[in-house]
Amino acid sequence: MKLHEYQAKELLRRHGVPVPPGKAAHDVEGAVEAARELGGDFWVVKAQVHAGGRGKGRFKEFEDEATLAKVVKGEPVDGKGGVQLCRSLDEVREAASMMLGHTLVTKQTGLDGVQVRTVYVTTGADIARELYVAILLDRQRSRHVLMASSEGGTEIEEVAATHPEAIHKVWIDPAVGLGDWQARQIAFKLGLKGDAFKGALKLFKGLYRTFLAADASLVEINPMVVSSDGQVTALDAKVSVDDNALFRQKEITAWYDSHEDDPAEVEASKYGLNFIKLDGTIGCMVNGAGLAMATMDIIKFYGGEPANFLDVGGGAKTDQVKAAFQIITRDPDVKAILVNIFGGIMKCDVIAEGVIQAVREVGLEVPLVVRLEGTNVERGKQLLSESGLAIIPAETMADAAQKAVEAANQASR
Amino acid sequence: MSVLVNENTRLVVQGITGGTGTFHTNQMLAYGTKVVAGCTPGKGGLTWKSDQGHAVPVFDTVAEAVEQAGANAACIFVPPPFAADAIMEAADAGVDVIVAITEGIPANDMVRAWRFLQDKNTRLIGPNCPGIITPGACKIGIMPGHIHKPGRVGVVSRSGTLTYEAVGQLTALGLGQSTCIGIGGDPIIGTTHTDALKLFNEDPDTDAVIMIGEIGGTAEEDACAWYKENMDKPVVGFIAGATAPPGRRMGHAGAIISGGQGGAEDKFQAMLEAGMHIVRSPAEMGRKIAEVLGA
Numbered sequence: 001m002k003l004h005e006y007q008a009k010e011l012l013r014r015h016g017v018p019v020p021p022g023k024a025a026h027d028v029e030g031a032v033e034a035a036r037e038l039g040g041d042f043w044v045v046k047a048q049v050h051a052g053g054r055g056k057g058r059f060k061e062f063e064d065e066a067t068l069a070k071v072v073k074g075e076p077v078d079g080k081g082g083v084q085l086c087r088s089l090d091e092v093r094e095a096a097s098m099m100l101g102h103t104l105v106t107k108q109t110g111l112d113g114v115q116v117r118t119v120y121v122t123t124g125a126d127i128a129r130e131l132y133v134a135i136l137l138d139r140q141r142s143r144h145v146l147m148a149s150s151e152g153g154t155e156i157e158e159v160a161a162t163h164p165e166a167i168h169k170v171w172i173d174p175a176v177g178l179g180d181w182q183a184r185q186i187a188f189k190l191g192l193k194g195d196a197f198k199g200a201l202k203l204f205k206g207l208y209r210t211f212l213a214a215d216a217s218l219v220e221i222n223p224m225v226v227s228s229d230g231q232v233t234a235l236d237a238k239v240s241v242d243d244n245a246l247f248r249q250k251e252i253t254a255w256y257d258s259h260e261d262d263p264a265e266v267e268a269s270k271y272g273l274n275f276i277k278l279d280g281t282i283g284c285m286v287n288g289a290g291l292a293m294a295t296m297d298i299i300k301f302y303g304g305e306p307a308n309f310l311d312v313g314g315g316a317k318t319d320q321v322k323a324a325f326q327i328i329t330r331d332p333d334v335k336a337i338l339v340n341i342f343g344g345i346m347k348c349d350v351i352a353e354g355v356i357q358a359v360r361e362v363g364l365e366v367p368l369v370v371r372l373e374g375t376n377v378e379r380g381k382q383l384l385s386e387s388g389l390a391i392i393p394a395e396t397m398a399d400a401a402q403k404a405v406e407a408a409n410q411a412s413r
Numbered sequence: 414m415s416v417l418v419n420e421n422t423r424l425v426v427q428g429i430t431g432g433t434g435t436f437h438t439n440q441m442l443a444y445g446t447k448v449v450a451g452c453t454p455g456k457g458g459l460t461w462k463s464d465q466g467h468a469v470p471v472f473d474t475v476a477e478a479v480e481q482a483g484a485n486a487a488c489i490f491v492p493p494p495f496a497a498d499a500i501m502e503a504a505d506a507g508v509d510v511i512v513a514i515t516e517g518i519p520a521n522d523m524v525r526a527w528r529f530l531q532d533k534n535t536r537l538i539g540p541n542c543p544g545i546i547t548p549g550a551c552k553i554g555i556m557p558g559h560i561h562k563p564g565r566v567g568v569v570s571r572s573g574t575l576t577y578e579a580v581g582q583l584t585a586l587g588l589g590q591s592t593c594i595g596i597g598g599d600p601i602i603g604t605t606h607t608d609a610l611k612l613f614n615e616d617p618d619t620d621a622v623i624m625i626g627e628i629g630g631t632a633e634e635d636a637c638a639w640y641k642e643n644m645d646k647p648v649v650g651f652i653a654g655a656t657a658p659p660g661r662r663m664g665h666a667g668a669i670i671s672g673g674q675g676g677a678e679d680k681f682q683a684m685l686e687a688g689m690h691i692v693r694s695p696a697e698m699g700r701k702i703a704e705v706l707g708a
Contacts, residue, residue: 291572294575296657
């Protein structure tokens, strides 16, 4: 689960990471009030969306298509985006009005963009140096790694591609935690001295405390800035929390912002279904994540395009199968449906009953190809053929994919 | 012969008194697995009875199951919040093999458990996996036993049902399996593709291997690098997720392409460069093995 910047900074602040003072606002007057309360004469207004590239992003309502196309490609354009520097309260008002309720298009959102519902107003910062630091899981070593770079403000993937030598890493032993020597090692490599050196150590330790306390899968500070008088702060923050740990992260779970997720995906998750919307025409319902991916792949192999990834899980019940059907059939792009079940613990006859019941209740307007294999397969096939429904039976995965692709092609003609 | 589990495996089921534990213990006993103990803290001294009336003693701790019932392997059906602890308990009790079925264990818990296992003589399989089976001898996990057939092809996979698919194809072609290992779909797992290839390479009764990978991480690439230098037995490889969009978690916590790493095409290429046989269609895994073995 991804957090917004203002939520991430709240967590960091609690764990001793210095962040610039800031307040979130949901309407224009709230943003102006936030700036007034923060004081000073220089503020930054930042759109709160999960996607990166906000500063270089532009608003759909105020730009032409050519400009937006450039934004999506990552090319520089003129104008104002999702991060604006303001020298007066009027400018704060102007920036917040431009952002709130409007659609921000960035390199990461694609042309659809995302609607801005919250802005974060922070005091302006004095920036002498921009650095990068993050903690994440290194799957290869099964350990957390603290990774830092002197090239702050740039995407780390870009740094990795162009200046890999600028990236420094230390791997954290979970039995010991982030060692002081490791924090020093990184700070020395970044060339920090004096107050900035001490400030960086404090920030690194706070970052690891935040990572553990929030059950994060990623904590990224880009940029971490050093001011001209050596103060170190987290200017921007990205935190993702491990979905598997949400059961013990009640407060963070309550911060979930469903607006940024596809409504169908949100609904699917309520039924314990893993659903991801894709762009194709063949709706899929499969048991097991690996087989679900492989089913998408074989559809593509035979020249079709999957409309979704959908894993009904290991022990799907009738209402889950029904919900899955409803979600798939609601997608107007779906021209055919492919059900691929390898019954292990899940019995084929139970799945067949679920499919029949779902079709009877939800209705069926596109061709439905069903391939059953495994436990009680004969009984399952018999139920389907006796149902009198227009279900196209298939023997193997290849057979099923070919039939679904053919059906979708015919429907599109 | 086989790898890791066989007719001498003596199993303790952690979480045997729960619904899932009870169901699958019945299935494992029916397959012929020697389930010698159960473990549920607080229920020690009880006797668990199978559908067929087979009695299994329940202990409070895995240590007692090892000392008193001679367990040398553990299977974990403990809910996610407590599963990493259950893994460490089994390792501390000294079992040789731990099979963790539980899906949804927090990654931070697994980082600690993985570290704990480093100086233990215990092999962890999973978590978030279907388990391991040596057809006709021993089944530890949740896979449907009846689709398997004893034979000489090893299977290693991150996925559950896709493993069944591969096994189903092999059995339909008359090709049996030496051992099938579901290594699990999580980012942190005990046994990797490389570990599994090493085991199959040393097993005199495995002639060829089906290796099924998934997008995410670089474990398949690592296995390919090892294979190229160390193994002569043929491997047929498939990678699931060629059509997956970047940055999205595809059901398995580990299945995500991020930062330009972990894509299916890179993994297919690594397999080809290592000298493995690949299939682009998951429906061809069994047939390719038959072709490679000249069967």
